[in-house]
Amino acid sequence: MDIITSVRDLRERLRREPDNVFVPTMGNLHAGHIQLMRLAKQRAACTVVSIFVNRIQFGPKEDFERYPRTLQADSNMMKEVGVDVVFAPRETEIYPEPQTFVVEPSDLQHILEGAFRPGHFRGVATVVLKLLNMVAPHTAIFGKKDYQQYVVLRDMVKQLALPVDIMPAETVRAEDGLALSSRNAYLSAAERAEAPRLYRILQEVREALLAGEREHAKLEARAMSRFGDKWVPDYVAIRRQSDLQPPSSADRDLVVLGAAKLGRPRLIDNVEVSL
Numbered sequence: 001m002d003i004i005t006s007v008r009d010l011r012e013r014l015r016r017e018p019d020n021v022f023v024p025t026m027g028n029l030h031a032g033h034i035q036l037m038r039l040a041k042q043r044a045a046c047t048v049v050s051i052f053v054n055r056i057q058f059g060p061k062e063d064f065e066r067y068p069r070t071l072q073a074d075s076n077m078m079k080e081v082g083v084d085v086v087f088a089p090r091e092t093e094i095y096p097e098p099q100t101f102v103v104e105p106s107d108l109q110h111i112l113e114g115a116f117r118p119g120h121f122r123g124v125a126t127v128v129l130k131l132l133n134m135v136a137p138h139t140a141i142f143g144k145k146d147y148q149q150y151v152v153l154r155d156m157v158k159q160l161a162l163p164v165d166i167m168p169a170e171t172v173r174a175e176d177g178l179a180l181s182s183r184n185a186y187l188s189a190a191e192r193a194e195a196p197r198l199y200r201i202l203q204e205v206r207e208a209l210l211a212g213e214r215e216h217a218k219l220e221a222r223a224m225s226r227f228g229d230k231w232v233p234d235y236v237a238i239r240r241q242s243d244l245q246p247p248s249s250a251d252r253d254l255v256v257l258g259a260a261k262l263g264r265p266r267l268i269d270n271v272e273v274s275l
Contacts, residue, residue, distance in 0.1 A: 001079045003086045007134050010087050014135065017084075020046040022137035022164075024128060027051040027088075028068040029077050032172035032180035036141045037081045039169055048135050049078055051088040056099060057123030068182065087135070094130060102126045105152050108244060112257060113148050113268065116234050121152050128153055132164055140164055145171040145179045147255060147270045151244055171269070173199070179269045186265040194230055195267060198258055201226045202271045205236065205256045209273050214249060223258070233260035241272060 004010045014020060021044035023036045040047040051074055058064035071088055078086055103125035108114070114121055132140060142150045154166045172180045177199040178192075187195055201223050208219055216238045223236035236258040240247045247254055257270040 001075070001083055001086060003075060003088055005087075005089055006093055007089070010085070010134055013085060014046070014048070017046040019044045020048050020085075020135065020137045022132070022135045022140040023047070023049045024131055024140065024142075025049060025051055026053045026067065026182070027074050028070050028182040028185075029074045030180045030182060030184075032143055032145070034077060034081055035172050036143060036169050037078065037083055039167075040139075040141055041082055043139060043167075044137075046084045047082070048085045048087060048137060049083050050131055050135070051086060052094060052127070052131075054094075054123060054127040055091065056095075056102075056126060057120050059117055059119065062117075063183075068185065087131075094127065099126060103129050103156060105156065108148070108152055108155070112235060112237060112239075112244065113259065116259065121149070124149055125152060125156050129156065129160070129162075132157075132162060137164055139167050141167045141169055143171060144168050144272075145181065145269065147257060148244060177203075179267075181265075181267070183265040183267075186263070188263060191230070191263045195262055197227065197231070198260055198262075198267050198269050199271075201236065202256045202258050202269055205238065206271045206273045209238070209254065209256075209275065216247070227260055231260045231262055233258070234266075235259055 002013060004013055021040040023040050025033050037047060037049060051071060053067050055064055102122055105121050105125050109121035144150060150168050157164055157166050176196045178196045205219050205223050213219060220236050220238060224233050227233045238254055238256050240251050241253040241255045252275045254273040255270050259268045
């Protein structure tokens with residue numbers, strides 16, 4: 001496994017690897033990331049993983065400075081799964097000068113997560129476009145836990161005619177249903193025991209939809225009331241899978257998305273529904 005820190009060395013290393021699949025991460029890896037890498041191993045001769053905590057996707061009151069940097073432990077995990085190339089650049093390598101050119105996503109960036117994290121998807125899309133230009137993979141894999149991110153990046157690649165497929169991967173969960181996330185480490189023991197409630201609430205909405213309920217606003221309101229005093233919920237929303245817009249009665253492929261703060265961390269999750 002080669003650990004590379006410069007764009008120049010990365011491109012030189014990948015010149016002899018025309019068949020590569022890319023998994024972008026911010027490090028502090030967990031089993032969900034490892035599953036993405038295993039999927040990548042099945043699809044290409046060369047698996048490339050980036051480890052980069054991207055400042056421009058964090059808001060001013062978010063956790064950029066304290067986000068865990070665990071490159072040595074991450075490297076051990078990646079070596080075990082068989083990753084070929086790790087790109088772990090310094091910030092000045094990705095942003096050698098102020099990033100005045102940015103990717104401005106559609107109005108999708110302003111709803112759901114975007115309403116609570118203004119500028120987040122602009123930062124995500126900009127760094128992913130840069131990384132795709134550096135790695136030049138034929139496929140990049142993203143987990144569905146960050147569903148809106150996946151849709152934003154899928155649309156970016158399509159509209160900018162980039163020669164890469166964006167592949168979604170199913171959310172990896174703990175045995176009690178909690179979606180795996182690096183930020184779960186911020187949960188106290190009591191909060192960790194409470195955290196699967198978010199997934200259960202989304203599952204309840206899914207079951208109600210499958211049972212024939214169609215009053216989406218009432219379902220969302222009922223779900224919001226189910227969190228309890230320990231939570232600060234931001235939203236539960238029923239949307240179309242294709243574009244995350246409110247569904248019509250004719251839409252059949254839906255997704256139920258939710259976000260809520262539990263103690264220090266803010267948790268997000270979603271479940272798909274096909275009617």
